Amino acid sequence: MKFENILSEVNGFGKFQIRLVLIQVISRITLPCHFVLNNFMGAVPSHHCDTSALDDQGLFWNLTREQKLAVALPAEPDGSPSSCRMFAKPQYQHLYGQNSSEDAATVPCPSGWVYDNSTFRSTIATEWDLVCSRKGMNKLTATIFFVGVMVGAPSFGFLSDRYGRRPLLLVSYLGTILFAVLSAFSTSYMMFVVMRFFTGLSLAGISIISIVLNVEWVSIERRTLCGIITSLDAAFGNWFLIAIAYSVNEWRLLILAVTSPLVLAVICWRWLPESARWLVASRKADAAHRYLIQCAHMNNRAKSMETVTPNCLLESVQVETQDQKYSLLGSLQDPKY
Template sequence: MKFENILEEIDGFGPFQIAITVLLCTPRIVLPCHFLLNNFIAAVPPHRCDVSALEDGGPTNLTQEQRLTVYVPVREDGEPEPCEMFAEPQFQLLANSSNSANLPTIHCQSGWVYDNSTFTSTLATEWDLVCDRKSLTKTTSSVFFFGVMVGAIAFGYLCDKYGRKNTLLASYIMAIVFGFCSAFANSYVLFAVLRFLTGFGLTGISINSVVLTIEWVDTSHRSFIGVIGGLAWSVGNMLLAGFAFLVNDWRTLIMTVTAPLGFAVLTWWWIPESARWLLANGKVERAQFYLEKCAKFNKGQKLSSKLKAETLSNIEIMEKQDKNYTYLHLIKTPKMRRLTVLTGILWYGVASTYYGISLNISGFGLNLYLTHFIYAAIEVPAKLMIYCFLNIIGRRKCQAGTLLLTGICIAVNIFLPKGLWHVRAVVAILGKGLSEAAFTTVFLYTTELYPTVIRQNGLGYTSFMSRLGVSVAPLILMLEDVWTVLPQIIICSVAIISGLVSLLLPETLNLRLPETIDDIEKPRRNDISCHSVEASGVFLESKNTADT
């Protein structure tokens, strides 16, 4: 008997599973609040050189406006130059409107004055991360995602060794401690280190919340659970815009989005350990305890006698047999190597595209908060739409189509004039929704591509490639200083290339899930009836077993 048969016996999608999903919604909502937090805490408000402490050496009693005229050049759009000032005071500019374009300038000597009408305080205003140092604001995002990437490797191992529930608690505590500590950092270096550790801790929440819900739900409802998890992300993303609008200080904002994890710690006591993990690690009695709890919660009855310790011990042996595979098995055989390379490119492209768009939310004529909210809200219909199309046109066409259309939207915005900001905003929002649809698809598609015996290792590897793409995305956006449209060109190219790569993968619609590596190496028949006959055989076999 397989573990899936036990889930069917005790109802694999009842009140017990729904309760687990609800309890894990709060930490899932927190994730996007931190992952996209840099859009607000690292915002660079309008600024100019501070000339208040400079001696005039000329006419006295100058007004503030006259002082700016004497010391600060004016750009073509009429705004003060943000990073330069005149090398010498230009008092002649008070008497006439002569052109100041050719006058010698130097970098700001006494700091900057910031426009605090939108943000009371950001990383840029706190440590003067502007002009020559403005790249450091985006670097904090990359540092955070490098922590997420390292955490994906570490927690993938810890999750299997020490259990899902214990590791989840450790993740909660790490994220709370380092999240709050980062709000009190008194230097940029310390803040970057603490953000790295915060990202590390949050990864454990991301991995364990998904694994726990998936391992307690039967096969037919896993897609639905994926939708619920995705919608929790979208809700958190929309809430971030509201939090940032109400809280204008970066330190307070970090504490605001971290605080809900305190509630998550309180609800942790009601979250069960994964019975599948307990069986795989020889903890039969504890697995039996949770399974009986699930059966009573779902059906109001105890676990049937045929599912007692002896049967669970047999499942334990079968589960342990599935534990003999490592990451090396991803590249040992030819078709597995091909699958590994293609899915790695695909995940890197999907993540890099999604975050490349999500972290670049200016330039469309809308304020920062509204743009972020619309970007988040468009994800909801995108998630619901893509799950309809997945069962109509298949996984491969959905994956390729969403990525190629995302690339086309980015390309269109490269050529649209900035004066058509409303058209550019619509195209950008459409591209954001498509990129989210691509992210939703890749989770399901990859799960169906990898065989059962190595599926977790495959998802761990693709998660690492995803985090790599996320870490690189903020660095790509910094290339706008080299050429304004260069980041868009790179993100567009990555989206199109990864979309074309997905066409090289096999279709999985209406095919049975591969169980072993041999199922990948040997061709499978693309036949629905074959799947149906096999399913019927499994049903009859399980029925006969039950009758005996």
């Protein structure tokens, strides 16, 4: 008898598998949150050069805000103040409607920027002035994050084949929590970028291992349904992010908020089973047998395991795999795997 037949006998998509999928929803909703998080925490609000130094010199003491901007900042084609440059010398003729300053010398903002905080209280752009000549550094944070994801996917795939799905899933949970918290408390741009790299690396483990753990516990005929349910995590995660981002407009708190479901995921990890397929392929038939008995009892198929022994499981995998090993790559390449 093949292992797939044994899994079908204990019900390949019963209460046991539904519990497994639902528990992993808790962790998987954090994936889309972090994947698009940079759109919120890296948002660039309206900004212009800081003119407070001129106030200190007593030059602008009796001018309104609009007059100060008109005198200190060149205008963009749409009439708004320049975001990245200011006049080398104040252009007081603008106070009298004389706009003959096309040839006036301008300089990059010498004293930093002033930001519009009406929408976002703070972002990484306002925290480290990632605007104008430094705006590429803002986009770099997202790039480095996804480089971490690319590195983490094969790394966690290899490690979970070697040490098991369940322990590496816990490592992914704890790693994501650790590096997300450290990124939220970053004291420099470089520290933030490094922490985002390792956050992406850890999230890759959640992404790939959770899918494979689901697939390896579900019978072939129900894997399409399982895949559809799993794909809904992206929708739930995006809704969760929208709700959080609407309420939290401070980037450090936003990171902590979208990572918080993983605390519950760590608590619920104790109810996640190891992959019975991986256990049998790793010659741990006794542990696989115990998990299958739990599955059978929860799915009201206890009698189906009366004739199945650990030796039967070992023989079933030998027949099914024909000397091949169970792996993450095999699970994703072959739907019958």
